[in-house]
Amino acid sequence: MDIEKILQEIQEEIKPFMSQGKVADYIPALAKVDPDQFAMSVTLFDGTTHSIGCSDTKFSIQSISKVFTFTKSLNIYSKELYKRVGKEPSGNPFNSLVQLEYERGIPRNPFINAGAIVITDTLLSHYKNVNDTFEKVMDFIKAVAGDRAITHDQEVCDSEYAHGYRNLALANLMKSFGNLDNDVEDVVKTYFKHCSVTMSTKELSRAMLFLANHGTDPISNHRFITDNQAKRVNAMMLTCGHYDASGEFAFHVGLPGKSGVGGGIVAVVPKQMSIAVFSPRLNSWGNSLAGTQALELFSQKSGLSVF
Template identity: 40%
Template structure:
Protein backbone atom coordinates (compact mmCIF):
# COMPACT_ATOMS: atom_id res chain seq x y z
CA UNK A 1 0.00 0.00 0.00
CA UNK A 2 2.86 2.41 0.75
CA UNK A 3 4.19 1.75 -2.74
CA UNK A 4 0.80 2.54 -4.24
CA UNK A 5 0.52 5.79 -2.29
CA UNK A 6 4.01 6.90 -3.33
CA UNK A 7 3.07 6.15 -6.96
CA UNK A 8 -0.17 8.14 -6.62
CA UNK A 9 1.80 11.09 -5.23
CA UNK A 10 4.37 11.00 -8.03
CA UNK A 11 1.71 10.57 -10.72
CA UNK A 12 -0.13 13.66 -9.51
CA UNK A 13 2.65 15.95 -8.32
CA UNK A 14 2.45 17.80 -11.64
CA UNK A 15 -0.95 19.15 -10.55
CA UNK A 16 0.63 21.11 -7.70
CA UNK A 17 1.72 23.59 -10.38
CA UNK A 18 -1.93 24.37 -11.10
CA UNK A 19 -4.17 26.57 -9.00
CA UNK A 20 -3.35 29.13 -6.34
CA UNK A 21 -2.73 29.10 -2.61
CA UNK A 22 -5.41 30.85 -0.54
CA UNK A 23 -4.18 34.35 0.26
CA UNK A 24 -7.38 36.00 1.49
CA UNK A 25 -6.15 34.72 4.86
CA UNK A 26 -2.64 36.20 4.58
CA UNK A 27 -0.85 33.55 6.69
CA UNK A 28 -2.06 30.75 4.40
CA UNK A 29 -0.12 32.33 1.58
CA UNK A 30 3.11 31.10 3.18
CA UNK A 31 2.37 27.43 2.37
CA UNK A 32 4.60 25.55 -0.09
CA UNK A 33 2.54 24.97 -3.26
CA UNK A 34 4.67 21.93 -4.21
CA UNK A 35 3.49 19.94 -1.20
CA UNK A 36 1.54 16.72 -1.83
CA UNK A 37 1.02 14.09 0.86
CA UNK A 38 -1.44 11.30 1.54
CA UNK A 39 -2.27 8.90 4.36
CA UNK A 40 -4.65 5.97 4.75
CA UNK A 41 -5.89 4.60 8.07
CA UNK A 42 -7.74 1.27 7.82
CA UNK A 43 -10.50 0.06 10.12
CA UNK A 44 -7.94 -2.31 11.66
CA UNK A 45 -5.78 0.65 12.65
CA UNK A 46 -3.12 0.05 9.98
CA UNK A 47 -1.60 3.21 8.51
CA UNK A 48 0.06 3.84 5.16
CA UNK A 49 1.76 6.97 3.85
CA UNK A 50 3.05 8.67 0.73
CA UNK A 51 4.73 11.97 -0.15
CA UNK A 52 4.74 14.93 2.25
CA UNK A 53 2.39 13.29 4.75
CA UNK A 54 4.14 14.76 7.81
CA UNK A 55 3.62 18.39 6.73
CA UNK A 56 1.44 20.32 9.17
CA UNK A 57 -1.37 22.53 7.90
CA UNK A 58 -4.37 24.30 9.36
CA UNK A 59 -7.47 22.23 8.78
CA UNK A 60 -9.75 25.20 8.04
CA UNK A 61 -13.15 23.92 6.82
CA UNK A 62 -12.34 20.30 7.63
CA UNK A 63 -13.06 21.44 11.19
CA UNK A 64 -16.73 21.77 10.17
CA UNK A 65 -17.01 17.98 10.30
CA UNK A 66 -15.69 18.01 13.87
CA UNK A 67 -17.99 20.75 15.12
CA UNK A 68 -21.03 19.18 13.43
CA UNK A 69 -20.38 15.96 15.35
CA UNK A 70 -20.01 17.85 18.62
CA UNK A 71 -23.09 20.00 18.03
CA UNK A 72 -25.17 16.88 17.33
CA UNK A 73 -23.87 15.28 20.52
CA UNK A 74 -24.69 18.41 22.53
CA UNK A 75 -28.11 19.20 21.04
CA UNK A 76 -29.53 16.31 19.03
CA UNK A 77 -30.45 16.43 15.35
CA UNK A 78 -33.76 18.30 15.71
CA UNK A 79 -32.19 21.28 17.48
CA UNK A 80 -29.18 21.44 15.14
CA UNK A 81 -31.26 21.26 11.98
CA UNK A 82 -33.70 23.85 13.23
CA UNK A 83 -30.77 26.28 12.88
CA UNK A 84 -29.05 24.95 9.76
CA UNK A 85 -30.28 22.98 6.75
CA UNK A 86 -28.89 19.92 4.98
CA UNK A 87 -29.24 20.96 1.34
CA UNK A 88 -26.41 21.36 -1.20
CA UNK A 89 -25.61 24.75 -2.69
CA UNK A 90 -24.47 26.02 -6.06
CA UNK A 91 -23.05 29.16 -4.44
CA UNK A 92 -19.56 29.78 -3.05
CA UNK A 93 -18.67 28.58 0.46
CA UNK A 94 -18.67 32.14 1.84
CA UNK A 95 -21.79 33.37 0.03
CA UNK A 96 -24.28 35.51 1.93
CA UNK A 97 -26.99 35.63 -0.73
CA UNK A 98 -29.00 32.55 0.29
CA UNK A 99 -29.36 33.77 3.86
CA UNK A 100 -31.58 36.57 2.61
CA UNK A 101 -33.29 34.96 -0.39
CA UNK A 102 -34.36 31.65 1.16
CA UNK A 103 -37.67 31.70 3.03
CA UNK A 104 -36.22 30.01 6.11
CA UNK A 105 -33.24 32.42 6.25
CA UNK A 106 -31.16 29.67 7.86
CA UNK A 107 -27.91 28.50 6.20
CA UNK A 108 -28.32 25.76 3.62
CA UNK A 109 -25.91 23.27 5.23
CA UNK A 110 -23.21 22.96 7.93
CA UNK A 111 -20.32 22.72 5.45
CA UNK A 112 -20.50 26.29 4.13
CA UNK A 113 -19.22 29.12 6.31
CA UNK A 114 -22.61 30.46 7.41
CA UNK A 115 -23.80 26.98 8.36
CA UNK A 116 -20.59 26.17 10.21
CA UNK A 117 -20.76 29.40 12.22
CA UNK A 118 -24.37 28.62 13.15
CA UNK A 119 -23.33 25.10 14.14
CA UNK A 120 -20.50 26.42 16.33
CA UNK A 121 -22.97 28.64 18.17
CA UNK A 122 -24.70 25.47 19.41
CA UNK A 123 -21.64 23.94 21.06
CA UNK A 124 -21.91 24.02 24.83
CA UNK A 125 -19.61 26.21 26.91
CA UNK A 126 -20.06 29.18 29.21
CA UNK A 127 -17.71 31.26 27.03
CA UNK A 128 -15.65 31.00 23.86
CA UNK A 129 -12.66 29.57 25.72
CA UNK A 130 -14.64 26.68 27.17
CA UNK A 131 -16.44 25.95 23.90
CA UNK A 132 -13.21 25.91 21.91
CA UNK A 133 -11.43 23.73 24.48
CA UNK A 134 -14.19 21.17 24.06
CA UNK A 135 -13.62 21.23 20.29
CA UNK A 136 -9.85 20.96 20.73
CA UNK A 137 -10.05 18.07 23.21
CA UNK A 138 -12.57 16.26 21.00
CA UNK A 139 -10.21 16.69 18.03
CA UNK A 140 -7.30 15.32 20.03
CA UNK A 141 -9.43 12.34 21.01
CA UNK A 142 -10.57 11.41 17.51
CA UNK A 143 -7.09 11.80 16.02
CA UNK A 144 -5.26 10.08 18.86
CA UNK A 145 -2.93 13.08 18.87
CA UNK A 146 -2.72 14.97 22.19
CA UNK A 147 -0.40 17.56 20.64
CA UNK A 148 -2.89 19.12 18.24
CA UNK A 149 -3.19 22.85 18.83
CA UNK A 150 -3.94 26.06 16.96
CA UNK A 151 -1.51 27.93 14.77
CA UNK A 152 -1.64 31.32 16.50
CA UNK A 153 -0.36 33.23 13.47
CA UNK A 154 -3.13 31.83 11.28
CA UNK A 155 -5.71 32.42 14.02
CA UNK A 156 -4.70 36.07 14.36
CA UNK A 157 -4.65 36.46 10.59
CA UNK A 158 -8.15 35.00 10.26
CA UNK A 159 -9.50 37.12 13.08
CA UNK A 160 -8.05 40.29 11.58
CA UNK A 161 -9.36 39.66 8.06
CA UNK A 162 -12.57 37.66 8.61
CA UNK A 163 -14.93 40.45 7.55
CA UNK A 164 -17.15 38.28 5.35
CA UNK A 165 -17.61 35.79 8.18
CA UNK A 166 -18.55 38.64 10.51
CA UNK A 167 -21.16 39.78 8.00
CA UNK A 168 -22.60 36.26 7.84
CA UNK A 169 -22.68 35.94 11.61
CA UNK A 170 -24.28 39.32 12.31
CA UNK A 171 -26.92 38.67 9.66
CA UNK A 172 -27.78 35.36 11.35
CA UNK A 173 -27.90 37.14 14.71
CA UNK A 174 -30.48 39.52 13.24
CA UNK A 175 -32.70 36.62 12.10
CA UNK A 176 -32.37 34.62 15.32
CA UNK A 177 -30.31 31.76 13.90
CA UNK A 178 -27.46 32.74 16.24
CA UNK A 179 -28.58 33.38 19.80
CA UNK A 180 -25.20 33.80 21.49
CA UNK A 181 -22.73 36.70 21.46
CA UNK A 182 -21.53 37.00 17.86
CA UNK A 183 -17.91 37.84 18.61
CA UNK A 184 -17.64 34.90 21.02
CA UNK A 185 -19.02 32.55 18.37
CA UNK A 186 -16.65 33.93 15.72
CA UNK A 187 -13.67 33.59 18.03
CA UNK A 188 -14.42 29.88 18.41
CA UNK A 189 -14.85 29.55 14.65
CA UNK A 190 -11.55 31.27 13.85
CA UNK A 191 -9.77 29.08 16.40
CA UNK A 192 -11.21 25.81 15.14
CA UNK A 193 -10.21 26.65 11.55
CA UNK A 194 -6.68 27.36 12.79
CA UNK A 195 -6.11 23.94 14.35
CA UNK A 196 -2.99 22.37 12.89
CA UNK A 197 -2.84 18.73 11.79
CA UNK A 198 -1.20 16.32 9.35
CA UNK A 199 -2.59 13.91 6.76
CA UNK A 200 -2.34 11.18 9.41
CA UNK A 201 -4.56 13.11 11.81
CA UNK A 202 -7.35 13.74 9.34
CA UNK A 203 -7.13 10.18 7.96
CA UNK A 204 -7.81 8.98 11.50
CA UNK A 205 -10.91 11.17 11.73
CA UNK A 206 -12.03 9.67 8.42
CA UNK A 207 -11.41 6.15 9.70
CA UNK A 208 -13.53 6.79 12.81
CA UNK A 209 -16.40 7.98 10.61
CA UNK A 210 -15.88 5.07 8.20
CA UNK A 211 -16.11 2.79 11.24
CA UNK A 212 -19.51 4.26 12.22
CA UNK A 213 -18.13 6.27 15.15
CA UNK A 214 -15.68 3.76 16.64
CA UNK A 215 -11.93 4.48 16.92
CA UNK A 216 -10.18 1.73 14.90
CA UNK A 217 -7.05 1.75 17.06
CA UNK A 218 -8.82 1.34 20.41
CA UNK A 219 -12.34 0.08 19.72
CA UNK A 220 -13.82 2.99 21.71
CA UNK A 221 -17.13 4.35 20.49
CA UNK A 222 -16.91 8.14 20.17
CA UNK A 223 -20.21 9.03 18.52
CA UNK A 224 -23.43 7.06 17.97
CA UNK A 225 -23.81 5.30 14.64
CA UNK A 226 -26.68 7.57 13.58
CA UNK A 227 -24.51 10.69 14.11
CA UNK A 228 -21.72 9.19 11.98
CA UNK A 229 -24.24 8.47 9.23
CA UNK A 230 -25.67 12.00 9.30
CA UNK A 231 -22.18 13.50 9.06
CA UNK A 232 -21.08 11.21 6.22
CA UNK A 233 -24.26 11.90 4.27
CA UNK A 234 -23.77 15.67 4.50
CA UNK A 235 -20.10 15.22 3.51
CA UNK A 236 -21.23 13.44 0.33
CA UNK A 237 -23.74 16.10 -0.67
CA UNK A 238 -22.02 19.26 0.61
CA UNK A 239 -18.41 18.54 1.62
CA UNK A 240 -16.72 19.93 -1.51
CA UNK A 241 -18.85 23.09 -1.63
CA UNK A 242 -20.35 23.73 -5.06
CA UNK A 243 -18.17 20.97 -6.56
CA UNK A 244 -19.73 18.22 -4.40
CA UNK A 245 -21.74 16.68 -7.25
CA UNK A 246 -18.72 16.45 -9.53
CA UNK A 247 -16.69 14.94 -6.69
CA UNK A 248 -19.41 12.33 -6.08
CA UNK A 249 -19.36 11.34 -9.75
CA UNK A 250 -15.58 11.16 -10.12
CA UNK A 251 -14.49 9.90 -6.68
CA UNK A 252 -17.65 8.90 -4.85
CA UNK A 253 -16.82 8.94 -1.14
CA UNK A 254 -17.85 11.17 1.79
CA UNK A 255 -15.24 13.94 2.00
CA UNK A 256 -14.57 17.44 3.29
CA UNK A 257 -12.06 19.93 1.94
CA UNK A 258 -10.43 22.99 3.47
CA UNK A 259 -8.70 26.03 1.99
CA UNK A 260 -5.50 25.00 3.78
CA UNK A 261 -5.26 22.35 1.04
CA UNK A 262 -6.41 19.36 3.06
CA UNK A 263 -9.11 16.85 2.15
CA UNK A 264 -10.55 14.35 4.62
CA UNK A 265 -12.31 11.31 3.15
CA UNK A 266 -14.19 8.47 4.86
CA UNK A 267 -14.78 5.28 2.87
CA UNK A 268 -17.56 3.49 4.79
CA UNK A 269 -16.49 0.11 6.13
CA UNK A 270 -13.00 0.42 4.66
CA UNK A 271 -10.72 3.35 5.54
CA UNK A 272 -10.09 7.01 6.24
CA UNK A 273 -7.94 9.08 3.89
CA UNK A 274 -6.11 12.35 4.48
CA UNK A 275 -4.64 14.34 1.59
CA UNK A 276 -2.74 17.63 1.53
CA UNK A 277 -1.81 19.93 -1.35
CA UNK A 278 -2.25 23.69 -0.81
CA UNK A 279 -2.78 24.91 -4.41
CA UNK A 280 -6.53 25.35 -4.88
CA UNK A 281 -9.01 25.60 -7.73
CA UNK A 282 -11.53 28.45 -8.05
CA UNK A 283 -13.94 26.68 -5.70
CA UNK A 284 -11.44 26.39 -2.87
CA UNK A 285 -10.54 22.71 -3.31
CA UNK A 286 -7.04 21.21 -3.63
CA UNK A 287 -6.33 20.44 -7.29
CA UNK A 288 -3.58 17.83 -6.78
CA UNK A 289 -5.45 16.45 -3.77
CA UNK A 290 -8.55 15.83 -5.88
CA UNK A 291 -6.49 14.22 -8.65
CA UNK A 292 -4.72 11.95 -6.15
CA UNK A 293 -8.03 10.89 -4.61
CA UNK A 294 -9.48 10.24 -8.05
CA UNK A 295 -6.63 7.92 -8.96
CA UNK A 296 -6.77 6.19 -5.58
CA UNK A 297 -10.54 5.72 -5.87
CA UNK A 298 -10.13 4.04 -9.26
CA UNK A 299 -7.20 1.85 -8.14
CA UNK A 300 -8.97 0.61 -4.99
CA UNK A 301 -12.58 0.82 -6.25
CA UNK A 302 -13.60 3.12 -3.40
CA UNK A 303 -16.75 4.75 -4.76
CA UNK A 304 -19.81 4.01 -2.64
CA UNK A 305 -22.10 4.38 -5.67
Protein backbone atom coordinates in the same frame (compact mmCIF):
# COMPACT_ATOMS: atom_id res chain seq x y z
CA MET B 1 -4.78 -4.52 -2.66
CA ASP B 2 -1.29 -3.03 -2.57
CA ILE B 3 -1.90 0.42 -1.02
CA GLU B 4 1.80 1.31 -1.02
CA LYS B 5 2.03 0.66 -4.75
CA ILE B 6 -1.13 2.69 -5.43
CA LEU B 7 0.19 5.64 -3.41
CA GLN B 8 3.55 5.57 -5.22
CA GLU B 9 1.76 5.58 -8.58
CA ILE B 10 -0.41 8.51 -7.47
CA GLN B 11 2.63 10.50 -6.37
CA GLU B 12 4.05 10.19 -9.89
CA GLU B 13 0.81 10.77 -11.76
CA ILE B 14 -0.23 13.94 -9.92
CA LYS B 15 3.02 15.76 -10.74
CA PRO B 16 1.51 17.60 -13.76
CA PHE B 17 -1.21 18.98 -11.44
CA MET B 18 1.13 20.24 -8.72
CA SER B 19 1.82 23.55 -10.46
CA GLN B 20 -1.86 24.32 -11.10
CA GLY B 21 -4.14 26.40 -8.87
CA LYS B 22 -3.15 28.89 -6.18
CA VAL B 23 -2.94 29.04 -2.39
CA ALA B 24 -5.61 30.77 -0.28
CA ASP B 25 -3.87 34.14 -0.42
CA TYR B 26 -6.92 36.03 0.88
CA ILE B 27 -5.81 34.80 4.31
CA PRO B 28 -2.34 36.38 4.65
CA ALA B 29 -0.99 33.70 6.98
CA LEU B 30 -1.90 31.00 4.44
CA ALA B 31 -0.42 32.98 1.53
CA LYS B 32 3.04 32.21 2.98
CA VAL B 33 2.62 28.42 2.80
CA ASP B 34 4.99 26.50 0.50
CA PRO B 35 2.68 25.71 -2.46
CA ASP B 36 4.69 22.72 -3.69
CA GLN B 37 3.99 20.41 -0.76
CA PHE B 38 2.12 17.15 -1.16
CA ALA B 39 1.16 14.40 1.26
CA MET B 40 -1.31 11.54 1.37
CA SER B 41 -2.07 9.09 4.19
CA VAL B 42 -4.34 6.05 4.41
CA THR B 43 -5.18 4.58 7.82
CA LEU B 44 -6.69 1.10 8.11
CA PHE B 45 -8.89 -0.26 10.90
CA ASP B 46 -5.95 -2.11 12.50
CA GLY B 47 -4.07 1.19 12.86
CA THR B 48 -1.70 0.59 9.94
CA THR B 49 -0.91 3.84 8.10
CA HIS B 50 0.47 4.11 4.57
CA SER B 51 1.80 7.52 3.52
CA ILE B 52 3.59 9.40 0.78
CA GLY B 53 5.07 12.90 0.74
CA CYS B 54 5.33 15.23 3.73
CA SER B 55 2.80 13.27 5.78
CA ASP B 56 4.16 14.53 9.13
CA THR B 57 3.91 18.20 8.11
CA LYS B 58 1.20 20.04 10.02
CA PHE B 59 -1.05 22.44 8.14
CA SER B 60 -4.13 24.52 8.87
CA ILE B 61 -7.14 22.17 8.57
CA GLN B 62 -9.55 25.08 8.06
CA SER B 63 -13.02 23.79 7.03
CA ILE B 64 -12.16 20.17 7.75
CA SER B 65 -12.72 21.28 11.36
CA LYS B 66 -16.40 21.68 10.47
CA VAL B 67 -16.72 17.89 10.45
CA PHE B 68 -15.63 17.81 14.09
CA THR B 69 -17.84 20.69 15.25
CA PHE B 70 -20.90 19.39 13.36
CA THR B 71 -20.35 15.92 14.86
CA LYS B 72 -20.03 17.41 18.33
CA SER B 73 -23.16 19.57 17.97
CA LEU B 74 -25.20 16.75 16.43
CA ASN B 75 -24.26 14.55 19.36
CA ILE B 76 -25.54 17.23 21.78
CA TYR B 77 -28.66 18.52 20.01
CA SER B 78 -29.68 15.63 17.71
CA LYS B 79 -32.62 16.49 15.39
CA GLU B 80 -33.18 19.85 17.12
CA LEU B 81 -30.09 21.10 15.31
CA TYR B 82 -31.89 21.08 11.94
CA LYS B 83 -34.22 23.85 13.07
CA ARG B 84 -31.27 26.21 12.72
CA VAL B 85 -29.23 24.75 9.87
CA GLY B 86 -30.32 22.81 6.78
CA LYS B 87 -29.01 19.63 5.20
CA GLU B 88 -29.07 20.45 1.49
CA PRO B 89 -26.21 21.28 -0.89
CA SER B 90 -25.86 25.02 -1.40
CA GLY B 91 -24.96 25.24 -5.09
CA ASN B 92 -23.36 28.58 -4.22
CA PRO B 93 -19.94 29.73 -2.96
CA PHE B 94 -19.19 28.75 0.65
CA ASN B 95 -19.42 32.36 1.86
CA SER B 96 -22.52 33.50 -0.05
CA LEU B 97 -24.53 36.27 1.59
CA VAL B 98 -27.20 36.29 -1.11
CA GLN B 99 -28.48 32.79 -0.38
CA LEU B 100 -28.47 33.43 3.36
CA GLU B 101 -30.54 36.61 2.92
CA TYR B 102 -32.99 34.83 0.63
CA GLU B 103 -33.44 31.97 3.09
CA ARG B 104 -33.89 34.28 6.07
CA GLY B 105 -30.76 33.44 8.01
CA ILE B 106 -31.03 29.63 7.90
CA PRO B 107 -27.84 28.25 6.30
CA ARG B 108 -28.23 25.46 3.76
CA ASN B 109 -25.89 23.03 5.55
CA PRO B 110 -23.28 22.82 8.36
CA PHE B 111 -20.30 22.90 5.99
CA ILE B 112 -20.73 26.28 4.31
CA ASN B 113 -19.32 29.11 6.43
CA ALA B 114 -22.68 30.39 7.65
CA GLY B 115 -23.69 26.87 8.69
CA ALA B 116 -20.45 26.27 10.55
CA ILE B 117 -20.86 29.62 12.33
CA VAL B 118 -24.34 28.55 13.52
CA ILE B 119 -22.88 25.22 14.66
CA THR B 120 -20.22 27.14 16.60
CA ASP B 121 -22.99 29.24 18.16
CA THR B 122 -24.78 26.07 19.36
CA LEU B 123 -21.58 24.82 20.99
CA LEU B 124 -20.98 28.20 22.59
CA SER B 125 -24.47 28.09 24.08
CA HIS B 126 -23.79 24.62 25.47
CA TYR B 127 -20.31 25.27 26.90
CA LYS B 128 -20.96 28.90 27.90
CA ASN B 129 -17.73 30.70 26.91
CA VAL B 130 -15.15 30.94 24.13
CA ASN B 131 -12.28 29.22 25.95
CA ASP B 132 -14.32 26.30 27.25
CA THR B 133 -15.98 25.79 23.87
CA PHE B 134 -12.68 25.70 22.00
CA GLU B 135 -11.19 23.42 24.65
CA LYS B 136 -14.06 20.94 24.23
CA VAL B 137 -13.68 20.99 20.43
CA MET B 138 -9.93 20.40 20.81
CA ASP B 139 -10.51 17.59 23.31
CA PHE B 140 -12.78 15.88 20.79
CA ILE B 141 -10.27 16.25 17.94
CA LYS B 142 -7.46 14.93 20.14
CA ALA B 143 -9.63 11.98 21.21
CA VAL B 144 -10.62 10.86 17.70
CA ALA B 145 -7.04 11.36 16.48
CA GLY B 146 -5.59 9.53 19.48
CA ASP B 147 -3.09 12.37 19.90
CA ARG B 148 -3.03 14.81 22.80
CA ALA B 149 -0.36 17.02 21.16
CA ILE B 150 -2.62 18.54 18.49
CA THR B 151 -2.83 22.33 18.72
CA HIS B 152 -3.77 25.41 16.70
CA ASP B 153 -1.89 28.20 14.93
CA GLN B 154 -2.66 31.52 16.61
CA GLU B 155 -1.08 33.48 13.75
CA VAL B 156 -3.54 31.93 11.28
CA CYS B 157 -6.41 32.57 13.69
CA ASP B 158 -5.47 36.25 14.09
CA SER B 159 -4.93 36.63 10.35
CA GLU B 160 -8.39 35.22 9.59
CA TYR B 161 -10.05 37.46 12.14
CA ALA B 162 -8.25 40.57 10.88
CA HIS B 163 -9.54 39.89 7.37
CA GLY B 164 -12.78 38.10 8.20
CA TYR B 165 -15.21 40.80 7.08
CA ARG B 166 -17.48 38.49 5.10
CA ASN B 167 -17.72 35.92 7.89
CA LEU B 168 -18.58 38.69 10.33
CA ALA B 169 -21.18 39.89 7.83
CA LEU B 170 -22.66 36.38 7.64
CA ALA B 171 -22.82 36.19 11.44
CA ASN B 172 -24.41 39.62 11.75
CA LEU B 173 -26.97 38.77 9.07
CA MET B 174 -27.95 35.59 10.93
CA LYS B 175 -28.08 37.55 14.18
CA SER B 176 -30.55 39.95 12.52
CA PHE B 177 -32.77 36.97 11.66
CA GLY B 178 -32.55 35.63 15.22
CA ASN B 179 -30.44 32.61 14.29
CA LEU B 180 -27.42 33.48 16.43
CA ASP B 181 -27.80 33.45 20.23
CA ASN B 182 -24.36 34.55 21.37
CA ASP B 183 -22.23 37.64 20.83
CA VAL B 184 -21.23 37.83 17.16
CA GLU B 185 -17.54 38.43 17.86
CA ASP B 186 -17.35 35.57 20.36
CA VAL B 187 -18.91 33.18 17.85
CA VAL B 188 -16.69 34.24 14.95
CA LYS B 189 -13.53 34.20 17.08
CA THR B 190 -14.33 30.65 18.21
CA TYR B 191 -15.04 29.67 14.61
CA PHE B 192 -11.70 31.03 13.38
CA LYS B 193 -9.93 29.33 16.26
CA HIS B 194 -11.10 25.83 15.34
CA CYS B 195 -10.38 26.55 11.65
CA SER B 196 -6.77 27.27 12.64
CA VAL B 197 -6.17 23.81 14.16
CA THR B 198 -3.05 22.26 12.62
CA MET B 199 -2.75 18.57 11.77
CA SER B 200 -0.79 16.32 9.42
CA THR B 201 -2.29 13.91 6.92
CA LYS B 202 -1.31 11.05 9.25
CA GLU B 203 -3.23 12.64 12.11
CA LEU B 204 -6.24 13.52 9.97
CA SER B 205 -6.58 10.08 8.42
CA ARG B 206 -6.45 8.57 11.92
CA ALA B 207 -9.02 11.09 13.19
CA MET B 208 -11.61 10.12 10.56
CA LEU B 209 -11.62 6.38 11.32
CA PHE B 210 -14.63 6.62 13.64
CA LEU B 211 -16.74 7.93 10.75
CA ALA B 212 -15.66 4.98 8.59
CA ASN B 213 -16.86 2.64 11.36
CA HIS B 214 -20.38 3.84 12.22
CA GLY B 215 -19.23 6.22 14.96
CA THR B 216 -16.92 3.83 16.82
CA ASP B 217 -13.14 4.09 16.66
CA PRO B 218 -12.00 0.65 15.42
CA ILE B 219 -8.65 0.93 17.19
CA SER B 220 -9.74 1.96 20.70
CA ASN B 221 -13.27 0.56 20.29
CA HIS B 222 -14.58 3.79 21.84
CA ARG B 223 -17.99 4.91 20.56
CA PHE B 224 -18.04 8.66 19.86
CA ILE B 225 -21.47 8.96 18.18
CA THR B 226 -24.36 6.66 17.28
CA ASP B 227 -24.62 4.69 14.05
CA ASN B 228 -27.38 7.02 12.92
CA GLN B 229 -25.36 10.18 13.64
CA ALA B 230 -22.33 8.80 11.78
CA LYS B 231 -24.59 8.09 8.81
CA ARG B 232 -25.79 11.70 8.87
CA VAL B 233 -22.26 13.15 9.05
CA ASN B 234 -21.07 10.95 6.17
CA ALA B 235 -24.13 11.85 4.09
CA MET B 236 -23.43 15.54 4.67
CA MET B 237 -19.79 15.07 3.66
CA LEU B 238 -20.81 13.33 0.45
CA THR B 239 -23.42 15.91 -0.58
CA CYS B 240 -21.98 19.13 0.89
CA GLY B 241 -18.32 18.52 1.78
CA HIS B 242 -16.86 20.38 -1.21
CA TYR B 243 -19.16 23.40 -1.37
CA ASP B 244 -20.54 23.98 -4.87
CA ALA B 245 -18.16 21.31 -6.24
CA SER B 246 -19.65 18.57 -4.04
CA GLY B 247 -21.40 16.98 -7.02
CA GLU B 248 -18.13 16.95 -8.94
CA PHE B 249 -16.34 15.27 -6.04
CA ALA B 250 -19.07 12.65 -5.63
CA PHE B 251 -19.03 12.02 -9.38
CA HIS B 252 -15.26 11.63 -9.72
CA VAL B 253 -14.24 10.27 -6.29
CA GLY B 254 -17.41 8.72 -4.89
CA LEU B 255 -16.49 8.92 -1.21
CA PRO B 256 -17.75 11.06 1.69
CA GLY B 257 -15.16 13.81 2.07
CA LYS B 258 -14.44 17.28 3.37
CA SER B 259 -12.04 19.90 2.09
CA GLY B 260 -10.39 22.94 3.62
CA VAL B 261 -8.78 26.00 2.03
CA GLY B 262 -5.55 25.11 3.83
CA GLY B 263 -5.15 22.47 1.11
CA GLY B 264 -6.34 19.44 3.05
CA ILE B 265 -9.05 16.92 2.12
CA VAL B 266 -10.30 13.97 4.16
CA ALA B 267 -12.35 11.04 2.86
CA VAL B 268 -13.72 7.83 4.34
CA VAL B 269 -14.22 4.37 2.88
CA PRO B 270 -16.95 2.81 5.06
CA LYS B 271 -15.84 -0.28 7.01
CA GLN B 272 -12.33 -0.12 5.54
CA MET B 273 -10.21 3.00 5.95
CA SER B 274 -9.91 6.76 6.05
CA ILE B 275 -7.77 8.96 3.84
CA ALA B 276 -6.22 12.42 4.10
CA VAL B 277 -4.42 14.40 1.44
CA PHE B 278 -2.64 17.77 1.49
CA SER B 279 -1.62 20.06 -1.35
CA PRO B 280 -2.00 23.83 -0.81
CA ARG B 281 -2.81 24.99 -4.34
CA LEU B 282 -6.58 25.28 -4.73
CA ASN B 283 -8.93 25.02 -7.69
CA SER B 284 -11.59 27.63 -8.53
CA TRP B 285 -13.98 26.15 -5.94
CA GLY B 286 -11.47 26.48 -3.08
CA ASN B 287 -10.56 22.78 -2.90
CA SER B 288 -7.07 21.30 -3.19
CA LEU B 289 -6.47 20.81 -6.90
CA ALA B 290 -3.80 18.08 -6.77
CA GLY B 291 -5.45 16.61 -3.68
CA THR B 292 -8.76 16.15 -5.48
CA GLN B 293 -6.96 14.54 -8.40
CA ALA B 294 -5.05 12.23 -6.02
CA LEU B 295 -8.30 11.03 -4.44
CA GLU B 296 -9.85 10.43 -7.85
CA LEU B 297 -6.83 8.34 -8.82
CA PHE B 298 -7.03 6.43 -5.53
CA SER B 299 -10.70 5.66 -6.13
CA GLN B 300 -9.96 4.48 -9.68
CA LYS B 301 -6.93 2.35 -8.80
CA SER B 302 -8.41 0.77 -5.68
CA GLY B 303 -11.94 0.35 -7.04
CA LEU B 304 -13.24 1.81 -3.77
CA SER B 305 -16.28 4.08 -3.66
CA VAL B 306 -19.72 4.09 -2.04
CA PHE B 307 -21.36 3.56 -5.43
